[in-house]
Amino acid sequence: MAKKTTKFICQSCGYESPKWMGRCPGCGEWNKMVEEVEITSKPKGVFLHTAVGSETKAAPITSIYSEQEDRVETKMQELNRVLGGGVVPGSLVLIGGDPGIGKSTLLLQVSSQLSSEHKVLYISGEESVKQTKLRADRLHISSENLYVYAETNLELIHQTIEDINPRFVIIDSIQTVYHPEVTSAPGSVSQVRESTGQLMRIAKTKGIAIFIVGHVTKEGSIAGPRMLEHMVDTVLYFEGERHHTYRILRAVKNRFGSTNELAILEMKEFGLEEVENPSEIFLEERSKGAAGSTVVASMEGTRPVLVEIQALISPSMFGVPRRMATGIDHNRVPLLMAVLEKRVGMLLANHDAYLKVAGGVKIDEPAVDLAVAVSIASSFRDQPTRPDDCIIGEVGLTGEVRRVSRIEQRVSEAAKLGFKRAVIPANNIGGWKIPDEIEVIGVSSVSEALQQVLGG
Structure with missing residues (x-):
């Protein structure tokens, strides 16, 4: 007979407690503990199968044959670079972003590009099939290999993937998907954890690359338990x-590539287009x-990437500038201002x-320190820098200028x-x-850099 147990789970970090608490001991958030009913029917001592592959026996690593599968490239080179060279078969990719930023548009475009040679299944838990078709018509997307399915039941989704x-x-x-055997509401910690775990097993056992969209909280992090980011590959x-x-697409975790890659995209009438030279975009209105x-x-x-750093230094009207x-990083500004005041002699203590x-x-990255210091000094002295200086x-x-990579x-x-x-x-x-087109000047201190750039 199934046994019902009640527990309280923090919706921010997944901390579990047998009783309700106002403040979560795990993450310190207030009023995040939600009661959930867990039904267990398995006998004591029997564990559910949770393997991510077909191999169930331990084997020496030298006896395991690893077949290197080729990455599948999309027609969007910016996305390929962020993913580390293309989509890895059997990978689980999580994409998070603010509402209305363009996550669904990006993935529908990627689905259309991949469907030119492969079968793609687009599962929408927030829109109907007709609504997805309207968005596809706006983006001029039409392909026989692109299947659209509106469903939130994970068992039906699994069956459709098999078919x-x-x-x-x-x-x-992922916040709209639910497992019928989990009694909590869709979007809860238990549902997100179970659904993601099931999708991970499908991806690893069948070699299917799965992209999942994750909502973000008001703090900017992906909603749901923190372990959601640990379970996925990218x-x-x-x-x-x-x-x-x-729009900026940034990789913060990637098991198959660099975690510092950045893609610049532009939202236009017919979808997202990649920006091949973002430096020109950032400097065009300088x-x-x-x-x-x-x-x-x-x-x-x-x-x-070349970017412009702007500084405005003005006398303060308050007791604390x-x-x-x-x-x-906002902590870097007072640090560099203290260096300028101590090592160069600029009186910045009473300036905003x-x-x-x-x-x-x-x-x-720390390589922008010198540019920030020069911007502050330039605004403080009201003396412009040369427009062709980098x-x-x-x-x-101590005021020294250190090497960069x-x-x-x-x-x-x-x-x-x-x-x-x-x-x-x-x-x-x-x-x-x-x-040959550029003159390089080496400096060893902030004061020497100001002498070269501002003349003093």
């Missing part, structure tokens, strides 16, 4: 403002001769500081876009070929 035997499956979204975040046309503006070459995975930053990376991109370097607390790629990208001078760390000089 059609597709090469690729899209689940939109996690992609689709970022951008709904009122702007550019003001010439404006104080507080510098350009830095940042590495996003294997690609160098404001420090605000968009696109870079506002920093922004133009274009909406986020940068988290500034690269990490700044230490992949300097040759950064300088080559700056030269390709018409920059005439690059200010880089002195320790990065030598050992690589400098392009």
